[in-house]
Amino acid sequence: MSITRRQLLASGSGAGAALLLPSRAFAVARATEPLFKISLAQWSLHRALRAGELDALGFPAFAKDEFGIEAVEYVNSFFFDKAGDFDWLGELKQRASDAGVRSLLIMIDGEGSLATGDDAERRRAIEKHFKWIAAARFLGCHAIRLNAAGDGDWDADRARAADSLHRLGVMGDDYGIDIIVENHGGLSSNGEWLSQVMVAADHPRVGTLPDFGNFHVGNGEWYDRYLGVEQMMPWARAVSAKSHAFDEQGNETKTDYRRMLRIVLDAGYTGYVGVEWEGDSLSEVEGIRATQRLLERVRDEFATEEAR
Secondary structure, three states, rough: OOEEEEEHHHOOOOOOOOOOOOHHHHHHHHOOOOOOOOEEEEHHHHHEEEEOOHEEEEEHHHHHHOOOOOOOEHHHHHHHHHOOOOHHHHHHHHHHHHHEEEEEEOOOOOOOOEOOOOHHHHHHHHHHHHHHHHHHHHHOOOEEOOOOOOOOOOHHHHHHHHHHHHHHHHHHHOOOOOEEEEOOOOOHHHHHHHHHHHHOOOOOOOEEOEEOOOOOOEEEEEHHHHHHHHHHHHHHHEEEEEEOOOOOOOOOOOOHHHHHHHHHHHHOEOOOOOOOOOEOOOOOHHHHHHHHHHHHHHHHHHHHHOOO
8 A cells, every 4th residue: 555645644643642731721631631641552562462462453452451541652663564564554543443542652663873973874763763753643643752872972972862853853843743762771861861962952843751760871870760750851742651560569669650750740741651561570461450550549649639
């Protein structure tokens, strides 16, 4: 199936969730909407997908039927060769629609380094991301998530990452797609560095996806996750609730969700918080459920406190 750029631009809403609102609108939204909505990251089921126990096309319906979750975040590695296959993407879009599930974003991996010092390689990496912007538009997503990997030089990587993101932001603007960066290892897991990249990129389509757990900066060193999320939140267009293990009270053992979600909400964020189970102490289904329950519990506690 071939599709023109004009048809593509008309095919998807490309509209993101309300995220950062003016104070008055924010107060009204708080009174009528949940403090945040819950989505499911496809990575939470990576073992089942890789084992063939779950098909990528069946993911949206599985999210709805198994967990009652009505919004999903895709990972391109589970349909890496399908970015330009609009028959396949059309089937995924239809299945999501049939299930009553909203497609939020595509997480992009494996398409090259956007901050490398090799200019030709960086140019190719930028170009490789273009097709995912188009795919995201077609599916009705509001964003693609990418990585800001480089060579490890603070200033040079910042400049190159910012330039790449700005170029992708220009492309994203044509399609109504945000270009968002996750803290995903190395310098990108340093909240100060990534916030500097955002300032330097200087494009309204460029933002962040704070992940609660991905703050390993290398050599066994970890950036403070609470500080990192706080530094990323001014540009957040999505949030990932990473989880690995739970105690007997149902609390995540590595991240204080109450503290972390307070940071998220205090930034004025009202969009989706994505369940991203990555542990092995529970099955994928049970790990997702445990994360979902914790998010719901903390959300209910905050809503009760605000109502007093």
